[in-house]
Amino acid sequence: MILLHHCCVVCTPKALEFLRKEFGKAVSGLWYNPNIMPEEEHSRRLNALKEYAAQEKHALLVDESIESGWVESAKKEEAEGRPRCAFCYYVRMKRTAQTAVKNGIPRFTTTLLSSPHQKHELVIEAGKRAASESGAEFYYRDFRPQFYEGKNEIYKRKLYMQKYCGCPASGGTAC
Numbered sequence: 001m002i003l004l005h006h007c008c009v010v011c012t013p014k015a016l017e018f019l020r021k022e023f024g025k026a027v028s029g030l031w032y033n034p035n036i037m038p039e040e041e042h043s044r045r046l047n048a049l050k051e052y053a054a055q056e057k058h059a060l061l062v063d064e065s066i067e068s069g070w071v072e073s074a075k076k077e078e079a080e081g082r083p084r085c086a087f088c089y090y091v092r093m094k095r096t097a098q099t100a101v102k103n104g105i106p107r108f109t110t111t112l113l114s115s116p117h118q119k120h121e122l123v124i125e126a127g128k129r130a131a132s133e134s135g136a137e138f139y140y141r142d143f144r145p146q147f148y149e150g151k152n153e154i155y156k157r158k159l160y161m162q163k164y165c166g167c168p169a170s171g172g173t174a175c
Contacts, residue, residue: 001023001026001106001107002019002022002106002108002109002139003029003030003096003100003103003107004016004028004029004108004109005029005030005092005093005108005111005112006029006031006049006060006110006111007033007092007115007118008033008048008049008162009045009048009049009052009154009160009161010150010151010154011111011114011147012049012052012150012154013052013149013153013154014143014147014149015111015113015150016058018143018146019109027059028059028060028103029049029058029059029060030061030095030108031046031049031060031061031063032063032092032095032099033092034065034091034092035074035088035091035165035166037071037166037167044162046062046064048154048159050062051159052154052157052159055157061099061103063095074087074088074167083119083122084167085118085119085122085167086122086125088167089123089126089127090125090130092112093108093110093129094126094134096108096110096130097130097133097138100134106136106137108130108131108137108138108139109138109141110123110127111143113140113142114144114147114150115147116144116147117165120142120144124138127140
C-alpha cells in the first residue's frame with residue numbers, strides 16, 4: 001500500500017502508472033496543496049485531478065484545509081535564508097505522511113517527483129524528514145523521465161494544464 005500525494009494532474013499519469021505496476025490496486029491518492037492560489041486556480045487544478053481520478057478509478061482523498069498563516073510562514077522562511085520551496089514541500093509531505101499513518105498506509109510518495117520544474121533534491125529532503133517524524137516510509141522514485149509522456153496524455157484528455165507552480169511567491173512561474 002502507498003499514498004500518492006498529487007501536486008497536479010499533469011504530474012500524475014506516469015507516476016500513477018508506475019506505482020500501480022509496483023503496488024497493484026493498493027495506491028490511494030491525496031490532494032493537499034495549500035500553496036496554490038488564488039482560489040480559482042486551486043479549484044481548477046483539483047477539478048482536473050478529480051476528473052482524471054474518476055476516469056482511472058483512482059481513490060482520491062481531498063484535504064482542503066488551509067495552513068494558518070501559510071503565506072507568511074513561507075515568506076519568513078525565505079527571509080531567514082531558507083528556500084521557500086523547501087518549506088512548501090515539507091508542509092505537503094508532512095500532511096501526506098500523517099494522512100498515510102492515520103489511514104494505515106505504510107508508505108507515501110509524491111507526484112512532485114515527476115516535474116522537471118520542481119527542486120527535486122528539496123522534495124526528497126522534505127519526504128525523508130516527514131517520514132522520520134511520522135513513522136511512514138518515504139518511497140523515492142524519479143518519475144521525471146516520463147513527465148512529458150504524462151503531460152501529453154493530459155493534453156489529449158483535454159484536462160486543465162497549469163502554467164505555474166501555484167504559490168503566490170512564484171510570480172506565476174515554476175518554483
